Amino acid sequence: MGTLYEALQLILQVVWFVMIVHIIMSWLINFQVLNLRQPLVAQIWDGLTRLLEPIYRPIRNVLPNTGGLDLAPLVVFLIIIILQRALANNAGFFYGF
Numbered sequence: 001m002g003t004l005y006e007a008l009q010l011i012l013q014v015v016w017f018v019m020i021v022h023i024i025m026s027w028l029i030n031f032q033v034l035n036l037r038q039p040l041v042a043q044i045w046d047g048l049t050r051l052l053e054p055i056y057r058p059i060r061n062v063l064p065n066t067g068g069l070d071l072a073p074l075v076v077f078l079i080i081i082i083l084q085r086a087l088a089n090n091a092g093f094f095y096g097f
Contacts, residue, residue, distance in 0.1 A: 001093075001094045001095065001096065002094055002095050004094055005087060005091055005094035005095070008087055009084065009087060012080050012083055012084050012087075015055070015076075015080060016077070016080055018048060018051060018052065019052060019073055019076065019077065021048060022048040022049070022052055022073075023073055025044070025045060025048065029041075029045065055076055056070075056072040056073065056076065059072040059075050059076060060072045063075065
């Protein structure tokens, strides 16, 4: 069961990292440091968007429309933090203590 705990923590950490990369990349694209006309940048952006959109979409449907400000990543960050802490607080369940 300890492996399940570690796998869940790893999945949450990977999602966290992918979200950070996506957010930083969106800033760089908006400030025109990166250009989506470059094939590599466009492929990375499309891949990250396809990975994260299924996570963001249900949250965007619940949140009110805030115009150009997307609060879905912030909500997902909070959910990830809550899940990581819940897992850490219940680690004894996974290790059988």
